[in-house]
Every structure is written in structure tokens, then in C-alpha cells.
Amino acid sequence: MAFLSALLLVVAFLVGSLPLGHWLLSRLGVNPRLNNTYNLGVENVLRRVGVGPALMSAALDFGKGVLAVLMASSLGSRELCVLAALAAYLGHLNPPRALYGQTSPRGRGNLVLLGLLAGLSVAGGLGLWLTALPVIVYAAAVGYWGYVSAATVLGLLTFAGLVALTPLGVPAKLAALGLLVAATWRFKENLGRILDGTEPRVDEDVPVAGKRADQVVTAFMIHPMTLENFWQARRFSWLKPLVERGLISEASVRQMAASLRPMKVGxxxxxxxxxxxxxxxxxxxxxxxxxxxxxxxxxxxxxAIEGARLAHELGAEVVGLGAFWSVVGNKGVDVQAAVPEITVTNGGAYTSGTIKAAIPGILEHFAQTGRDLKGATAGIVGANGVVAFGIARTIAPQVGKLVLIGRDLERLERSAVSLRRLNKDTEILTTLDYGTLREADLIFSATSDPNPVIFPQHVKPGAWIFDEGRPADVDEGVRDVPGVRIIPGGVVRPPGGMTSQIDLQFGEGAVPACLAETLIIAATGAHERKSLGPQTLTENINFFVEQAEVLGFTVVD
Known part of the structure; x- marks a missing residue:
């Protein structure tokens, strides 16, 4: 008897693991990766491929739930039927790779659960009231809130509570609890998105790339610059008071953050x-x-690769790499190679374009204050980098003295040689010492340092600072230096009235230029203009500057 029970549980797991919906959609020529748990289950299939395939997929999932319980009922044990229900659900959520290979992620299994409850009612001997009430709670929650994932958890919570009140044995009660735990864990991302306000309701229109001619779908990867940014997401905000009270260490939060896969936060x-x-x-x-x-x-x-895959599964056609994401994987080259199904860009071309567009205006306004550009000293911070060196090339002919500051003196000197050859009337110095900024009238900074590099002791009163660094290169204390003007670089205002529940730290209605490049690629369909690797083509820079004006993007200065 024990052997047969164990065998039936294994069979129930295997029945639950059958990728019937995956096979069906594949035969219909539909990419199953676009119909998985990251979006919506049956609702998503319904939106993407129509009523017929959605109903067939739902019927197959429902059927395997009923079948798993029906087989277990052959031994006449109600406890075994509940255990078989758990085994089948776990099989659906975790299909063995040894049998099916690397299949797409499964849906949330609501139809499997409904089939299991139907089987438990008809063949498992649990009674209609015990299985119908969870379905009623589920339907009421969906109707009231519109969130399928939360409704499923509430329905299973009801089921587990009802089973706990019955004279069924401990194995059955633990199995019912196991269904609840498995579903909650499976839906943790959906539940987190509910807290963040980004989970679509059943009746919402979920955008799909290519579905509407007047709509395009993109994605952009961000990350917290500090723990304060980490608390922005409401799913993590509950940790803040625990850290402040010393109940959880900051190191533990950082370790947890490093272990989390990409998620939709806004x-x-x-x-x-x-x-x-x-x-x-x-x-x-x-x-x-x-x-x-x-x-x-x-x-x-x-x-970053996982984020690009998530973006594709959410229906985006372009994904941008923001902040420090833009430098990983050979500045996006490795990410694009790993996920060829979606266009990946690090945003470098339009970032350079906004700088190119902003610098003439900055120099003109500086001269209009009565100061002599030819007698001015300009400091370039991060001059070992492509962006900062590009700035140096632009302003070298227009100032009297140029100071290149970076971390590699040998490379700085090589750059200086080329600049001196073209700008014989400009004095050009190289240094690793930030203290030399004290003589600069104009400071242009573009580093990838996670912390500020320019402090009040580096800046003389009245200096103008163009800060392209993200996060900012300029310490907040610099604002207290008399007469200093700090100009943020690479900030763009998209057309329309943009809103977001996430503060991107660029001001209301504004985004970084790398994000704007992502939007422009999607809007124009010019996927070949993507920015990857360390090199940025001049023709691409000009393209984004021109298209930004056509589409209505404006540089914030």
C-alpha cells in the first residue's frame, strides 16, 4: 500500500509536469516565452493569441489537475488525494529538465488548481463545500481587486483553513498548506508588483510590441544608488525601520539585494x-x-542578461541599460549576444549628443557673464573616458588652458598629445590630482564613480560645473561654495506629460539621455542605431539629436 501510494504521487507529479500548454502553443506557431508567469496566465494567452488557443490551453491544464486526483482516488484515501494535488501542482511549477529540457517558465497554474479542486470534490471525497468556497473567494477577490495572483493566494488560504478544520489527517492538512506556500512563492513577483502598483489588473490593456501601430513598448534597467533608493520600492520599504532599529543589518540587506533577479518596479x-x-x-x-x-x-x-530576457517576455522590443548597467558585459555587447531576441542599448550615442548640444550653450552663457573664454581655465574630470575626452576635444579650441584629470596618467598624456597637435594655442596639462581643479573657471565631469569625486575644497568661488556623472560626481557640499553654478548633464524631457511612481532622480518629467535613446529607438524603429561597446559613431550621435527634435524630446539645461 505504501509503495502504491508513493508511486501514485510520483505519477501525479509527472502528470502535473506535462507541458501541455507549451506544446499546444508551439504547434500553433506561438512563442510560449511570451505567455508566461511574468505577464498573466490564461488572460495573457487570451490577449495575445485569441479565445480558441486560450480555451484549449486552459482545458488541458484543468484536465491534468483532475486526472492527477482521479488516479490517486483509486486507493480510496482522501489524504492521498490531497497529497497528489500538491504533487501535481509542484510538477506544473517545476517540470524536470531531465524530461523536457529547458522549457519556458510555466504559467501560474490557476487552471491546474481549479482542476485539482474539481477532482478533490468529485473523486477525492472532500465534499462540494470544501472545494467550492475557495473558488467563490477567488472569484470575489478577482472581481473586487482585479488581481489574479492575490485572489489565488486568498482562495488557497481559504482551502488550507477549511482543511485544517476537518478531521482529515496531518498529511492532508500539510499538503493543503503546501499548496498555499507553493502558490505564494510562485506569485511573489506578482504580489511585489501589487505593492509597487505595477501589476496589471484583469481588465487592463497590457501593451504588446507590434500589436498597435500607434504604440511601442520598451524597458529600461535601473538600480538603487544608495539604500535610500532601495526603499523606494514599496515591496522593500518594510525593511527600512528594521535596519534603522538594528534588527536587520545593512550587510544582510545588501546581500539579499544581490541575490534578487530582475523585477518590474515601475x-x-x-x-x-x-x-x-x-x-x-x-x-x-x-x-x-x-x-x-x-x-x-x-x-x-x-x-543584465536576465533583465533583457524579462523585458522581452514583458513584450518590450528595446531594453536600455541605465547607470552602471550600461558598462556591464562589455558595455552591453555580451548582453545583446545572450538575448538576440530584443534590441539592447547602453544609450551612449544620445548621451554624447546631448552633451554636444549643451556645451555651446554653456560656453556662450559663460561668455555673456563678461568672462573671457580665451583666458579661462577648464578642468575635465574623468578624461580617461570616452565621454569626457569628447568634451575635451570640443572645448580645447575655445579656452586658454585645459586640465585633464583621470586615473591613468600615461593614457591621459597620450590623449593630451593629440589635443596639443590640434590646439597649439591652448595650454594642456594632465594630472591625477583633483586639487588642480581649484584654478578652473569651468569644470566638466563625466566619471562612472559610484561616489562624488568633486568636493568644496576642489572648487573656487564662481566656477561653473557641468556634471555628466551618474550618480552625480559633484558632492552636495559644493553648492555652498559662493557663486558656483552646477549644471546637470544628459537630462532630457520626453514629449507628453510623463509620470512615474519611481523617482528617477532627474527632476519631474525628466529622464537620463540613455533612457531617452531607448525610447527614440522604439519610436523610430531604427534598431540598428543601438549603442553597444565603447565606440560611438558620429552618424548615430547626429541621428539621435535630429530625431529627438522631430519627436519632441528636449534637453534640460
């Missing part, structure tokens, strides 16, 4: 080009803090 709404095209943009985050990008580049690249 969405940009209201972006519409001058031509009337709506741009939807999902904000994705694997909450790595800046030091992780420096100390664990392999982990950062892995998370």
Missing part, C-alpha cells in the same frame, strides 16, 4: 511623440548597489 506613463505615437516603458531593476558592479562584474552581467 512604468513610465504619458509619453507621446509629436506624431502621436505612445511609448510605454517598463522600469526593471535587479537592486544591485554600485559597489557590486565594481566588485562582482560577472554577477552584474548575469543580472
Amino acid at each position: 512604468e513610465l506613463h504619458g509619453i507621446k511623440t509629436l506624431e502621436g505615437k505612445e511609448i510605454r516603458c517598463y522600469l526593471l531593476s535587479s537592486p544591485l548597489l554600485p559597489d557590486v558592479f565594481r566588485d562582482q562584474p560577472e554577477l552584474a552581467t548575469k543580472r
